[in-house]
Each structure stands twice: as structure tokens, then as C-alpha cells.
Amino acid sequence: MSVVNNVSRRVLLHSKNLVLSTRCVSSSTNLKEVLEQKVPETQADVKEFRKQHGSKVVGEVQVDMMYGGMRGIKGLVTETSVLDPDEGIRFRGYTIPECQEKLPKAPGGAEPLPEGLFWLLVTGDIPTEDQVKALSNEWAKRAAIPSHVVQMLNNFPTTLHPMSQFSAAIVALNSESKFAEAYSKGVHKSKYWEFAYEDGMNLIAKLPTVAATIYRNLYREGSSVCPINTDLDWSANFSAMLGYDDKDFVDLLRLYLFLHSDHEGGNVSAHATHLIGSALSDPYLSFAGGMNGLAGPLHGLANQEVLVWISKLRETLGGDVSDDQLKEFIWNTLQSGQVVPGFGHAVLRKTDPRYVAQREFALKHMPEDPLFKLTSQLYKVVPDILLKQGKAKNPWPNVDAHSGVILWHYGLTEMNYYTVMFGVSRALGTMASLIWDRALGFPLERPKSMSTEGLKKLVGAS
Structure with a gap:
């Protein structure tokens, strides 16, 4: 070794x-x-x-x-x-x-x-159950958003993408930052984590209210968000504010928010939040930067792209699709220079465990759903094709291959909104990390970059 x-x-x-x-x-x-x-x-x-x-x-x-x-x-x-x-x-x-x-x-x-x-x-x-119940209750008490943020959200044009609204609202919540206030007063750096904690807790608590307000404005004719119920958990309150009361959907939302919460520190949204936070920007500004990264098609927007591609597949081939028809469509997709969305991962070299968890939920609650059955058929067909093509290091499905399909089944069909839900979830991991970044005194992140000419000299190529 x-x-x-x-x-x-x-x-x-x-x-x-x-x-x-x-x-x-x-x-x-x-x-x-x-x-x-x-x-x-x-x-x-x-x-x-x-x-x-x-x-x-x-x-x-x-x-x-x-x-x-x-x-x-x-x-x-x-x-x-x-x-x-x-x-x-x-x-x-x-x-x-x-x-x-x-x-x-x-x-x-x-x-x-x-x-x-x-x-x-x-x-x-x-x-313990008591600890989780206490956390649910605390988030419910912190969930209200200031009137200026509500007014801003209500004044956004309906043509503005949900993620743009989400990011802008998070930046505006910076007015509530305990970290920024404490820093301006000269708090000792050993106390930074305490104020990062307060901001993180407040941010996580308020995000479902922000996200639900965006959803209601765009897709429910601006109808009011229902009040927070302190007897409900975080996901159940989010579901109620969205206007969904199906108990299976609430459990799906718990699973969705659990699965999308954290994926170590190198992904775009987590790293961007960490990087901006290293400049001692407060957690609101840091997380907003992470959400701008999440909005990209190579990151959080991917679940929407999967559903668009599957819808196009169904429109082209019809309802009942044979494996041979599916294989031909996939080969045509690849030969046209496109990718098969929902398959492959920058790090993973196996089927994403998050995909498996969602698949198990779907098998339990919606086994006959046409889109789910098509997704299962793709799971059977696509990996072999990608292996034969020889370009994919990981031909297996990732978390995005399923998430949009399941949300669609329960009637949440507004695909532009899916990444906002991803963003609500990603706050859990990024805020937990940011608290520890400040507790451990991580400094300003500033890696050294080099030019191509400098690299050539370094390796003796010029």
C-alpha cells in the first residue's frame, strides 16, 4: 500500500x-x-x-x-x-x-x-422521539417570515422562475440575520457558531413558508398559506401550506426532504454555501448562493429534466412501450449527442441508494402508475445500453430518475417547482455543516489556481 x-x-x-x-x-x-x-x-x-x-x-x-x-x-x-x-x-x-x-x-x-x-x-x-418533537415545535415557532419578504414574493411577476424567487427571498431574509448583527458588534470568533446556529435554525424553519408562498402565488392564484400548526412536524406543515393533505403524500414529502438533505461537501450547492460562508457571509447569503447553484441543470434541475424527457418519450412512443422500442429511442437519444437524464453520477458507481428508497416507496404506494412502470422499464434497459456505448462510468440511475415521477403521481405536476422542494431539503445538510464550519474556525477558502502555461512548465511539457 x-x-x-x-x-x-x-x-x-x-x-x-x-x-x-x-x-x-x-x-x-x-x-x-x-x-x-x-x-x-x-x-x-x-x-x-x-x-x-x-x-x-x-x-x-x-x-x-x-x-x-x-x-x-x-x-x-x-x-x-x-x-x-x-x-x-x-x-x-x-x-x-x-x-x-x-x-x-x-x-x-x-x-x-x-x-x-x-x-x-x-x-x-x-x-429520541422527544428530541425530534422538540425540534419540530421549535421550527414551527420560528416559521413566520417578515412582511417585507411576503410583500416582495407577492409582487414578483408570475414569469419569474420559482428558484429565482426562492433565492431572492432567502437573500431578503438576511435582514433577520443574528450572525450579521453579532459580527457587526464585534462578537468573538469563538461565538460565531452560536449565531450561525440561530440563523440556520431560523432559515430551515422559514423555508417551507417561503416555498409554499411561491407555490400558492404561481399555481394556486395567490391563495393564502395556511397558518403553522405547532402540533405538526416540519414536513406535515409544509404539505398543508402547499395544500396537500393526503397522508401518503405527507410521508412522501418526509422521505423526499430526508433523501435530498445532504450529499457530502463537494456538490455545487453544499460547496457554494461552504465557500461563501468562509468569507463570513451570514447563513442566509451563503445558502442563497448554494441555491443559485442548485438551480442549474447539472444539479438540482435534473429531476425536472428527467420528467420532461420521459414525457417526450411517451408522446413519441405512446402508452405501452416494448423493450425494443425503448432501446431504439435511447440509442437515438445518445446518437443525437444528448444524455439519458436520471442515469449516472459524478461520484457513485452503483445504483443511487436514494433511488432505491424512492423505488421502494413507489412499489408500496403506486405500483401500477404508468410513469413509474416506465421508469422501472428504463431501469431494466438503460444501464446495458450505456455500458455498450462505453462512455458512462456509472450507467445506473440516480435520485433524479424517480423523484419527479412520484411527485407527479400525487398531483404535484408543476415541474418548475421541484427544485424549490430540493432546496428546502438541502438546507438541512448545508446548515449543519455551516454550524460546524464556524465552530471549527475554518478560514477563508482560497485555493491556488494555475494557468495552462504554468502547468506545462510544472510537468515539463514546455
Whole structure:
């Protein structure tokens, strides 16, 4: 085993031990109190680790990595989740099925509550039902948005994309920033995490209200958003504000918000939020930047593109499609220079576990849905074609292959809105990470860039 691999293994073992060390479970239902215990312990652990191993080499950077979007470069520390190419995502060490089993559920619900995942992402601990209930209640109490944000949303033209409205509203919420206020007063940097926590909690609490207001304005003739019910969980309140009361849809929303929450630190929305936050921009401004990245077709907009492509497929081939017809359509798609949306992933080299979780939900609740059946047929046909084509490193479906299809089944057919729901979810992971970025004192992020001429000289090519 090489020196680089040995060092990488030691770093991974340290990360595993760090996760385990944070699992001294507290019975307190106040998340901030739990953090106040964990932050000093983790700060000391990281400080000692850097003192002992700060000069060790973790990996090598190749020229292709620099030109290829920094793929594979180990250059970030993100405690909340780790994405393994072959295994998939782990949230603080737990797989998706383990989280589905261990995290608390709402009474009568079958899917984990996103509040429980947020507690896990922040603390490393599986929360109790009382802790999750307390978090639901706290978010409900923080959910109101200021009148100037409501007025701004109501004045937006209906032609403005939902994600543009969402991002603008988040920037406007910066007026409520406790972090910005504390920084302007000269608070000591050791206290930064406390105000990042307050902003993160407020932001997560308010996003469903913002998102529901956008939805009502665009698709429900500006009808009023119903009041927050402090007896309901975060997802149930979001569903009610959207105008959906089907209990299966509420459980789907819990699953959706759970699955889209975090995908380690290198994806565009997570990295952008972290990067902007490193300039000590407050969590509202940081998250708004992440949402502008999420709006791109190579990131959060992909679930919409999958549904558009499947709809085009059905229009072209009709209702009942044979495997041979499907294969011909896919080959034509590829030969025209397009991709098959919903398949492949920048990191994963297997079927996305998030896809599997959604597929299991669909098999349970909507097995005869025509779009779901077509999605299942694509799952059977597409990977072999992509392997034969020889260009895809990962021919398997990702999370976007299913999410839009399931939302469509329950009547939420406004595809432009899907990425807003993704954004509500992504706040969980990015805010958990941002709290720890400030707690661990991460500095301004400023990697060194090089010119092509400089690289040529470095490798002896000129």
C-alpha cells in the first residue's frame, strides 16, 4: 500500500473515530444545549489531530483533475456525510436504510422525520422521539417570515422562475440575520457558531413558508398559506401550506426532504454555501448562493429534466412501450449527442441508494402508475445500453430518475417547482455543516489556481 493510501486510510479512521466520539448521547431536548457540550470536545480533538498530522499528505492532484472540475481531489472537510462510490451516502456513518430504521417517525408515518436527520447531522447522535418533537415545535415557532419578504414574493411577476424567487427571498431574509448583527458588534470568533446556529435554525424553519408562498402565488392564484400548526412536524406543515393533505403524500414529502438533505461537501450547492460562508457571509447569503447553484441543470434541475424527457418519450412512443422500442429511442437519444437524464453520477458507481428508497416507496404506494412502470422499464434497459456505448462510468440511475415521477403521481405536476422542494431539503445538510464550519474556525477558502502555461512548465511539457 502506498504512502498516500496509508495516510488516506488514517484520515478516514480518524474521521470514523471523530464520528463515534460525538455519540455521547444527551437526553436534553434542546439542540443548542447538546451542541454546547459537543463543540469544545470536537474543537480539541481537531486541534490535536492537526497538531499531530497536519503536515501529512492526503492525496495527489493530477492535471486531468484540475481541468475536470476538481473531481476526486481531496480538499474539503465535511463531517455530516460521506459519499462512497460503491456504497453510497452515509449520514454520520449511517446508511439510508439504517436511518430509515433508526430515526424517529411521525405517529402513523413510515418514513423518517427530517428533523431527526438534522439532529443526527449536527450532533452525530440518533435523536429520541422527544428530541425530534422538540425540534419540530421549535421550527414551527420560528416559521413566520417578515412582511417585507411576503410583500416582495407577492409582487414578483408570475414569469419569474420559482428558484429565482426562492433565492431572492432567502437573500431578503438576511435582514433577520443574528450572525450579521453579532459580527457587526464585534462578537468573538469563538461565538460565531452560536449565531450561525440561530440563523440556520431560523432559515430551515422559514423555508417551507417561503416555498409554499411561491407555490400558492404561481399555481394556486395567490391563495393564502395556511397558518403553522405547532402540533405538526416540519414536513406535515409544509404539505398543508402547499395544500396537500393526503397522508401518503405527507410521508412522501418526509422521505423526499430526508433523501435530498445532504450529499457530502463537494456538490455545487453544499460547496457554494461552504465557500461563501468562509468569507463570513451570514447563513442566509451563503445558502442563497448554494441555491443559485442548485438551480442549474447539472444539479438540482435534473429531476425536472428527467420528467420532461420521459414525457417526450411517451408522446413519441405512446402508452405501452416494448423493450425494443425503448432501446431504439435511447440509442437515438445518445446518437443525437444528448444524455439519458436520471442515469449516472459524478461520484457513485452503483445504483443511487436514494433511488432505491424512492423505488421502494413507489412499489408500496403506486405500483401500477404508468410513469413509474416506465421508469422501472428504463431501469431494466438503460444501464446495458450505456455500458455498450462505453462512455458512462456509472450507467445506473440516480435520485433524479424517480423523484419527479412520484411527485407527479400525487398531483404535484408543476415541474418548475421541484427544485424549490430540493432546496428546502438541502438546507438541512448545508446548515449543519455551516454550524460546524464556524465552530471549527475554518478560514477563508482560497485555493491556488494555475494557468495552462504554468502547468506545462510544472510537468515539463514546455
